[in-house]
Amino acid sequence: MIAYSDSVAGLGHGQLEGFFEGWLAPLSPEAHLRVLEGSDHVVLARDDGSGRVVGFVTAISDGVLSAYIPLLEVLPDHRGRGIGTELMRRMLEKLAGLTMVDLMCDEELRPFYERLGMQSLPGMTIRRHEQVGP
Numbered sequence: 001m002i003a004y005s006d007s008v009a010g011l012g013h014g015q016l017e018g019f020f021e022g023w024l025a026p027l028s029p030e031a032h033l034r035v036l037e038g039s040d041h042v043v044l045a046r047d048d049g050s051g052r053v054v055g056f057v058t059a060i061s062d063g064v065l066s067a068y069i070p071l072l073e074v075l076p077d078h079r080g081r082g083i084g085t086e087l088m089r090r091m092l093e094k095l096a097g098l099t100m101v102d103l104m105c106d107e108e109l110r111p112f113y114e115r116l117g118m119q120s121l122p123g124m125t126i127r128r129h130e131q132v133g134p
Protein backbone atom coordinates (compact mmCIF):
# COMPACT_ATOMS: atom_id res chain seq x y z
CA MET A 1 0.00 0.00 0.00
CA ILE A 2 1.12 3.54 -0.71
CA ALA A 3 0.72 6.25 1.92
CA TYR A 4 0.92 9.94 0.98
CA SER A 5 2.41 12.51 3.29
CA ASP A 6 3.33 16.18 3.16
CA SER A 7 5.91 16.10 5.94
CA VAL A 8 9.59 15.14 6.00
CA ALA A 9 9.63 14.88 9.80
CA GLY A 10 11.54 11.78 10.82
CA LEU A 11 12.58 10.97 7.26
CA GLY A 12 16.10 9.56 6.89
CA HIS A 13 18.31 9.47 3.80
CA GLY A 14 18.22 5.65 3.97
CA GLN A 15 14.60 5.83 2.80
CA LEU A 16 15.57 7.82 -0.29
CA GLU A 17 17.48 5.33 -2.42
CA GLY A 18 17.09 4.98 -6.19
CA PHE A 19 16.01 8.45 -7.33
CA PHE A 20 17.41 10.78 -10.04
CA GLU A 21 17.38 8.01 -12.62
CA GLY A 22 19.35 8.97 -15.73
CA TRP A 23 20.79 12.21 -14.29
CA LEU A 24 24.36 13.10 -15.29
CA ALA A 25 25.09 13.86 -11.63
CA PRO A 26 22.43 12.17 -9.50
CA LEU A 27 21.94 13.69 -6.06
CA SER A 28 23.04 11.56 -3.14
CA PRO A 29 20.27 10.51 -0.73
CA GLU A 30 21.77 13.01 1.76
CA ALA A 31 21.49 15.88 -0.75
CA HIS A 32 18.02 14.67 -1.72
CA LEU A 33 16.94 14.91 1.93
CA ARG A 34 18.29 18.49 2.09
CA VAL A 35 16.26 19.35 -1.04
CA LEU A 36 13.10 17.97 0.55
CA GLU A 37 13.78 19.81 3.82
CA GLY A 38 14.49 23.07 1.95
CA SER A 39 11.36 23.00 -0.20
CA ASP A 40 8.29 25.03 0.73
CA HIS A 41 5.98 22.13 -0.10
CA VAL A 42 6.61 18.42 -0.42
CA VAL A 43 4.38 15.45 -1.10
CA LEU A 44 5.86 12.00 -0.55
CA ALA A 45 4.53 8.61 -1.61
CA ARG A 46 5.80 5.95 0.80
CA ASP A 47 5.51 2.20 0.97
CA ASP A 48 3.61 1.98 4.21
CA GLY A 49 5.27 -1.30 5.15
CA SER A 50 8.92 -0.31 4.78
CA GLY A 51 8.57 3.49 5.00
CA ARG A 52 10.67 3.72 1.84
CA VAL A 53 9.89 6.74 -0.34
CA VAL A 54 8.77 5.57 -3.80
CA GLY A 55 7.81 8.95 -5.22
CA PHE A 56 8.00 12.64 -4.39
CA VAL A 57 7.17 16.10 -5.68
CA THR A 58 8.53 19.42 -4.42
CA ALA A 59 7.50 23.06 -4.81
CA ILE A 60 9.11 26.37 -3.95
CA SER A 61 6.84 29.36 -3.50
CA ASP A 62 6.65 33.02 -2.43
CA GLY A 63 3.40 32.10 -0.67
CA VAL A 64 1.55 35.02 -2.27
CA LEU A 65 1.51 34.79 -6.05
CA SER A 66 3.64 32.07 -7.51
CA ALA A 67 5.14 28.62 -7.13
CA TYR A 68 7.54 26.48 -9.12
CA ILE A 69 7.55 22.70 -9.16
CA PRO A 70 11.16 21.65 -9.78
CA LEU A 71 11.05 17.91 -9.09
CA LEU A 72 8.62 15.04 -9.57
CA GLU A 73 9.82 11.46 -9.67
CA VAL A 74 8.44 7.99 -9.05
CA LEU A 75 10.84 5.06 -8.69
CA PRO A 76 10.97 3.09 -11.96
CA ASP A 77 9.45 -0.09 -10.50
CA HIS A 78 6.45 1.86 -9.18
CA ARG A 79 5.57 3.80 -12.34
CA GLY A 80 2.35 3.46 -14.32
CA ARG A 81 0.16 2.93 -11.25
CA GLY A 82 -1.15 6.46 -10.75
CA ILE A 83 1.37 7.53 -8.11
CA GLY A 84 2.80 10.42 -10.17
CA THR A 85 -0.71 11.67 -10.93
CA GLU A 86 -1.70 11.51 -7.25
CA LEU A 87 1.47 13.31 -6.14
CA MET A 88 0.78 16.11 -8.63
CA ARG A 89 -2.93 16.24 -7.79
CA ARG A 90 -2.08 16.71 -4.11
CA MET A 91 0.60 19.32 -4.83
CA LEU A 92 -1.68 21.32 -7.15
CA GLU A 93 -4.34 21.26 -4.44
CA LYS A 94 -1.83 22.77 -1.98
CA LEU A 95 -1.00 25.50 -4.49
CA ALA A 96 -4.59 26.17 -5.54
CA GLY A 97 -4.65 29.68 -4.04
CA LEU A 98 -1.74 30.93 -6.16
CA THR A 99 -1.98 32.75 -9.51
CA MET A 100 1.10 31.20 -11.15
CA VAL A 101 2.18 27.56 -10.85
CA ASP A 102 4.99 26.66 -13.23
CA LEU A 103 7.17 23.70 -14.13
CA MET A 104 9.43 22.64 -16.97
CA CYS A 105 9.03 19.30 -18.74
CA ASP A 106 9.99 17.38 -21.85
CA GLU A 107 7.52 17.52 -24.72
CA GLU A 108 6.56 13.85 -24.22
CA LEU A 109 5.22 14.62 -20.74
CA ARG A 110 2.96 17.45 -21.88
CA PRO A 111 -0.19 15.22 -22.04
CA PHE A 112 0.50 13.98 -18.48
CA TYR A 113 0.45 17.55 -17.13
CA GLU A 114 -2.42 18.65 -19.40
CA ARG A 115 -4.56 15.89 -17.88
CA LEU A 116 -3.90 17.59 -14.53
CA GLY A 117 -5.28 20.89 -15.86
CA MET A 118 -1.98 22.57 -16.77
CA GLN A 119 -1.28 24.36 -20.04
CA SER A 120 1.88 24.64 -22.12
CA LEU A 121 3.75 27.97 -22.43
CA PRO A 122 7.29 28.79 -23.63
CA GLY A 123 9.94 28.89 -20.88
CA MET A 124 13.56 29.93 -20.38
CA THR A 125 16.21 28.23 -18.27
CA ILE A 126 19.81 27.86 -17.21
CA ARG A 127 20.96 24.33 -16.36
CA ARG A 128 24.29 23.75 -14.56
CA HIS A 129 24.28 19.98 -14.37
CA GLU A 130 27.77 19.81 -12.89
CA GLN A 131 26.72 21.98 -9.95
CA VAL A 132 24.63 20.39 -7.19
CA GLY A 133 25.01 23.11 -4.55
CA PRO A 134 26.57 23.35 -1.11
Ligand SMILES: CC(C)(COP(=O)(O)OP(=O)(O)OC[C@H]1O[C@@H](n2cnc3c(N)ncnc32)[C@H](O)[C@@H]1OP(=O)(O)O)[C@@H](O)C(=O)NCCC(=O)NCCS
Nearest residue numbers: 072073074079080081082083084085086104105108109112
Ligand atom coordinates in the same frame (compact mmCIF):
# COMPACT_ATOMS: atom_id res chain seq x y z
C1 LIG B 1 6.59 11.22 -14.91
C2 LIG B 1 6.41 10.27 -13.75
C3 LIG B 1 6.55 11.03 -12.44
C4 LIG B 1 5.02 9.66 -13.82
O1 LIG B 1 4.84 8.86 -12.67
P1 LIG B 1 3.84 7.61 -12.70
O2 LIG B 1 3.59 7.19 -11.31
O3 LIG B 1 4.32 6.58 -13.65
O4 LIG B 1 2.56 8.34 -13.32
P2 LIG B 1 1.08 7.78 -13.45
O5 LIG B 1 1.05 6.30 -13.25
O6 LIG B 1 0.19 8.61 -12.63
O7 LIG B 1 0.80 8.12 -14.94
C5 LIG B 1 1.47 7.39 -15.95
C6 LIG B 1 1.26 8.12 -17.22
O8 LIG B 1 2.19 9.18 -17.33
C7 LIG B 1 2.57 9.36 -18.67
N1 LIG B 1 4.04 9.26 -18.75
C8 LIG B 1 4.89 8.99 -17.75
N2 LIG B 1 6.14 9.03 -18.20
C9 LIG B 1 6.08 9.33 -19.49
C10 LIG B 1 7.04 9.54 -20.50
N3 LIG B 1 8.36 9.43 -20.25
N4 LIG B 1 6.61 9.85 -21.74
C11 LIG B 1 5.30 9.98 -22.00
N5 LIG B 1 4.33 9.80 -21.09
C12 LIG B 1 4.73 9.49 -19.85
C13 LIG B 1 1.89 8.28 -19.44
O9 LIG B 1 0.69 8.82 -19.96
C14 LIG B 1 1.55 7.25 -18.41
O10 LIG B 1 0.44 6.54 -18.75
P3 LIG B 1 0.58 4.93 -18.95
O11 LIG B 1 1.05 4.39 -17.64
O12 LIG B 1 -0.77 4.54 -19.32
O13 LIG B 1 1.60 4.76 -20.03
C15 LIG B 1 7.43 9.09 -13.80
O14 LIG B 1 7.35 8.48 -15.07
C16 LIG B 1 8.86 9.51 -13.55
O15 LIG B 1 9.29 9.57 -12.40
N6 LIG B 1 9.62 9.79 -14.62
C17 LIG B 1 11.04 10.19 -14.48
C18 LIG B 1 11.17 11.56 -13.90
C19 LIG B 1 10.38 12.59 -14.68
O16 LIG B 1 10.34 12.60 -15.91
N7 LIG B 1 9.74 13.50 -13.92
C20 LIG B 1 8.98 14.58 -14.47
C21 LIG B 1 9.87 15.78 -14.57
S1 LIG B 1 9.03 17.11 -15.44
